[in-house]
Amino acid sequence: MDVGYWWSLLGLVAFFHGMLPREVKEAVNKWFHVLKSYLDPYMRYEIPEFENSSCNELYKTVHLHLNATDMCKVANRVILTRIHNSSRTCSNLAGGESVEDTFEGKKLWWRHSVHKVQGESVRGRGSQEVQERVYTLKIHKRDRDCIIPLYIDHINARAVGYKHQNREMKLYTNSKTSSMYSGGRHMWQSVPFKHPSTFDTLAMEPDSIARIKGDLKSFMEGKDFFERVGRAWKRGYLLYGPPGTGKSSMIAAMANFLKYDVYDLELTQVFSNTELRQLLIQTTNRSIIVIEDIDCSINLSGQRSPKARSRRGKDGDKDPLGSDELEKLKEDETSRITLSGLLNFTDGLWSCCGDERILVFTTNHIEKLDAALLRPGRMDMHIHMSYCTFPAFKILAHNYLMIETHPLFPTVERLLDEGKRKVTPAQVSEILILDKDDPDLVMEKLIAFLQQPEEKLPENSAADESRNSQKKKKKKRKKKEKKRKGKKRGLSCTCEISHKFF
Known part of the structure; x- marks a missing residue:
């Protein structure tokens, strides 16, 4: 008996439905719904x-x-x-x-x-x-x-x-004010993250960009892998190279590729290892924690503080600390985080308090960093941001001048390969942007710039100058302190002589 027969029967029952008593109607309705659900x-x-x-x-x-x-x-x-x-x-x-x-x-x-x-x-x-x-x-x-x-x-x-x-990305920063006056509840301040840098606009070797993108994609899809091997779902990147090579643009490109929030951690505003842990706890999952110019933020040379050093000399005699060392020790104990605290921040037990986190350190002088900070597990991938190469220049030419080729491209390639003058992508960008509507003029200016002898760059970078200025301020404070102590000693000596005279 086919389904059409049953539907015909149901239609006949519905026709006579209005002629039936109420009790019969309820029973018919009940069986009608049962039959309908059975046939559906x-x-x-x-x-x-x-x-x-x-x-x-x-x-x-x-x-x-x-x-x-x-x-x-x-x-x-x-x-x-x-x-x-x-x-x-x-x-x-x-x-x-x-x-x-x-x-x-x-x-x-x-x-x-x-x-x-x-x-x-x-x-x-x-x-x-x-x-x-x-x-x-x-x-x-x-x-x-x-x-x-x-x-x-x-x-x-x-x-x-x-x-x-499709959500709005955020850029967070910590400050002395937020940590001191918020009672530890809100230690980060945020603004919308609108940086336009992407991997398509980044002036870098295409092979290097493909390798970085592949590593980031593997990290995003690696939840099951990290759980299986028993590792925290995080990854560390170290960006190193001379100033102007695009380290900050690389961070922005990584954030836009992953759609992660960015936490720009200013270590000079962090005054204890405990506060550093609190900042880590308040970061969200799917975020990038950035520490720029890590070599200028704290002492990461690997040398132990005066407190941790042995107080005895080679012969076993006591080696008392000098006044300068004691003063430095007091400052370190009260107002600075330690290398050990930073290592625990990157790879200790507290680093497992969240998932899908990326740590990015930048430096202009990788040789100044302690080897313990550079090992895999803390900085898993080292990315060298080098001077401008010809493949990187072609990306800049496409971005700024909207050209894929030019008769003067071979000359630029030869000059960049010879390395007579090392230039950063930032320096090339400044030349391209001046006359971006006239590619011929821009190319001539760039070639003239590359043919000039390399200028002697200052020995210290901007970060080093900032650190040197801080050292000068410390010296001035020490001189004032010595002067004040000297005046006190002179006054006490005068009083003693006057007492003896009388």
């Missing part, structure tokens, strides 16, 4: 926007999943929306619209229903009409047990990734 091969799951006056997170998940897969584009009516703090327009199914999805070779259908219902009274104004939104998932009964749990996990992962890719 599909199962339906309803996902309302609100459940018991609370927001249903699964409803939002489905909404983001439909946007991530662009399934809404095939619908006849679509509602356009925009996620908070996002520049991307999203689409949502209008009421009554439905779309088809496929998972593990099985077909599923989504339908968005919007109904008007009477809501609760507001401030004595009586009940108001509100909209009730519900997503309905239709799936074949034979498939529900084998794909429903997996499908829910699939749409949840897709929704989380879509939300992460």
Whole structure:
């Protein structure tokens, strides 16, 4: 007996339905629904926007999943929306619209229903009409047990990734004010991160860029791997090279590629290892923690402090500390973090308090860093930001001049390969930007610049000058202190002589 026969029978029963008594009608309705559910091969799951006056997170998940897969584009009516703090327009199914999805070779259908219902009274104004939104998932009964749990996990992962890719990124910094006056609750201050640097605009060897992007992608997808090998889900990068080679642009490109927030940690504003741990705890997952000019922030030469050094000389005699060393010891104990604290920050137990974190250190002088800081596990990948090469120059020429080739390119390549004058990408950029509308003139100026003898650069970089100025200030304070002590000694000596004289 085919299905058509049963539907004909149901239609006949419905015709005589109005002529039956109430008790019979209820019994018929009951059996009618049972028979209908038996004949219907599909199962339906309803996902309302609100459940018991609370927001249903699964409803939002489905909404983001439909946007991530662009399934809404095939619908006849679509509602356009925009996620908070996002520049991307999203689409949502209008009421009554439905779309088809496929998972593990099985077909599923989504339908968005919007109904008007009477809501609760507001401030004595009586009940108001509100909209009730519900997503309905239709799936074949034979498939529900084998794909429903997996499908829910699939749409949840897709929704989380879509939300992460379209959110507003933040740039955080720590300051002395935030750590002193916030009671330890809010030690970071943030602004929107809008840096335009990407790997496509970065002046660097294409092979190096591909290697870095591959390493970052492997890190993002390595949750199961890090759990299996028993390592914290983090990775360290050391960017080293002369000033102007694009270390800060590299950090911005990494953040834009990963869509991670950036925490710019200023170590000169951190006055203890405890405070350093507190700052680490308050960083979020999926973030990049940056310490720029690490060699100028604290003493990382590997030498132990006067307190940790042996107080005895070669012959076993006591080696008392001088006044200068004692003064330096007091300053270190009260106002500076230690190398040990920084190592624990990067690879100690406290470094495991979050997932998907990247630590990036930058330096102009890698030889000044302690070997313990450079080992794998702390700085897993060392990236040398070198002087401008011809492949890097071609990227700059494309970015600034919008040209892929030029008759003077071979001359520029020869001069850069000869290395008569070493130039950084920042120096080349400054020349290209001056006359960006006239590529011929720019190329002539660049060649003239490369043919000039290399200027003698100052021995100290800007960071070194800052450190030297701090040393000069310390010397001045010491001289003032000695003068003050000298005056006191002179006064006491005068008093003693006067006493003896009388």
